Amino acid sequence: xxxxxxSIMDRLHAAVxxxxxxxxxxxxxxxxxxxxxxxxxFVHNMTNPDVVRLATVYMGFESAxxxxxxxxxxxxxxxxxxxxxxxxxxVLFGLVASGALGFLAFIDISFNLLHGLYAPANLLxxxxxxxxxxxxxxxxxGATWSIWRLWxxxxxxxxxxxxxxxxxxxxxxxAAGN
Amino acid sequence: MLAAPxxxxxxxxxxVPLPIACLVAALGIGLLVEAIAGAFKVWTYRSPLFxxxxxxxxxxxxxxxxxxxxxxxxxxxxxxxxxxxxVGAVLGILIEGLNQYxxxxxxxxxxxxxxxxxxxxxxxxxxxxxGFTPLLTVLFARLIVKASMGV
Numbered sequence: 001x002x003x004x005x006x007s008i009m010d011r012l013h014a015a016v017x018x019x020x021x022x023x024x025x026x027x028x029x030x031x032x033x034x035x036x037x038x039x040x041x042f043v044h045n046m047t048n049p050d051v052v053r054l055a056t057v058y059m060g061f062e063s064a065x066x067x068x069x070x071x072x073x074x075x076x077x078x079x080x081x082x083x084x085x086x087x088x089x090x091v092l093f094g095l096v097a098s099g100a101l102g103f104l105a106f107i108d109i110s111f112n113l114l115h116g117l118y119a120p121a122n123l124l125x126x127x128x129x130x131x132x133x134x135x136x137x138x139x140x141x142g143a144t145w146s147i148w149r150l151w152x153x154x155x156x157x158x159x160x161x162x163x164x165x166x167x168x169x170x171x172x173x174x175a176a177g178n
Numbered sequence: 179m180l181a182a183p184x185x186x187x188x189x190x191x192x193x194v195p196l197p198i199a200c201l202v203a204a205l206g207i208g209l210l211v212e213a214i215a216g217a218f219k220v221w222t223y224r225s226p227l228f229x230x231x232x233x234x235x236x237x238x239x240x241x242x243x244x245x246x247x248x249x250x251x252x253x254x255x256x257x258x259x260x261x262x263x264x265v266g267a268v269l270g271i272l273i274e275g276l277n278q279y280x281x282x283x284x285x286x287x288x289x290x291x292x293x294x295x296x297x298x299x300x301x302x303x304x305x306x307x308x309g310f311t312p313l314l315t316v317l318f319a320r321l322i323v324k325a326s327m328g329v
Contacts (some may be wrong), residue, residue, distance in 0.1 A: 022268045029261040030249055066260035073264045076307070077271040080303055084279060085298050 011155040014150055020142055021076025021097055025069050040128030061111055072100045088155045098146040105139035194326040195320055202272045203318035204242020208233040213266040221284045226297035228283040241266055263309035270308020
């Protein structure tokens with residue numbers, strides 16, 4: 001079987017999956033459970049009862065993410081692992097990881113928008129929320145780029161790609177005709 | 179004058195600290211896993227040194243002391259369980275990848291493992307299964323600490 005070589009872009013993609021999809025997610029959750037680094041400033045505000053209520057909801061919401069992020073981190077690592085090995089399973093795990101990452105990012109964005117956390121007044125004065133906004137945008141952009149790359153990747157099976165299959169059939173018919 | 183009674187009872191209780199318990203528990207898990215793998219010839223090491231390194235460094239220091247104690251050794255376990263598995267599995271896939279593509283310190287037998295026949299798939303499967311090591315380490319380590327306190 002003709003195995004495609006690992007291109008520079010594939011190396012970059014594997015690094016993005018391994019470092020961005022797996023490493024940074026692990027680092028984020030270690031920091032979340034062991035420091036205040038990832039928390040927005042407003043969760044420390046104990047004077048305003050409305051803010052305290054929002055902080056309780058926010059912490060409950062965030063605490064539900066580790067199990068879902070486990071799926072993203074593990075499938076991203078598997079995608080990088082198979083991509084380095086030039087194996088077609090890289091496409092499967094990469095699409096699962098990217099789809100899950102995009103889904104989680106949109107849930108997070110939706111929560112932050114609905115609760116006014118991305119209002120300029122809140123966003124400009126809170127470095128924790130700014131970091132969250134950067135993470136959200138990074139996740140959406142990274143997931144979209146990864147899906148786009150994997151969809152057109154040579155490792156994707158020809159049977160799953162009607163356009164490629166028809167091109168191969170046309171080429172074989174031409175060869176038989178000649 | 180009455181002489182004080184001589185007793186051999188210890189003057190203080192010896193309890194095992196959690197970091198040491200994590201290391202011991204992970205080493206125990208490593209020995210058990212390698213013993214089972216060796217008995218069924220699931221994988222074989224190129225040199226006994228790699229077996230020793232795997233048990234002491236990867237199981238004991240990295241997954242046990244490193245991941246188990248640093249992430250799961252503080253406070254309540256309930257919320258941090260997925261993070262323990264996540265970090266353990268990601269490190270496991272990294273270790274298996276290093277071996278599969280560069281180190282070749284251990285190799286897989288030809289027999290299928292839970293229906294998996296290709297070496298690359300076995301590496302990926304075992305890489306994910308590494309996630310259980312820090313989880314079990316922390317659970318066993320807490321039992322060791324409790325047992326040492328006589329609870």
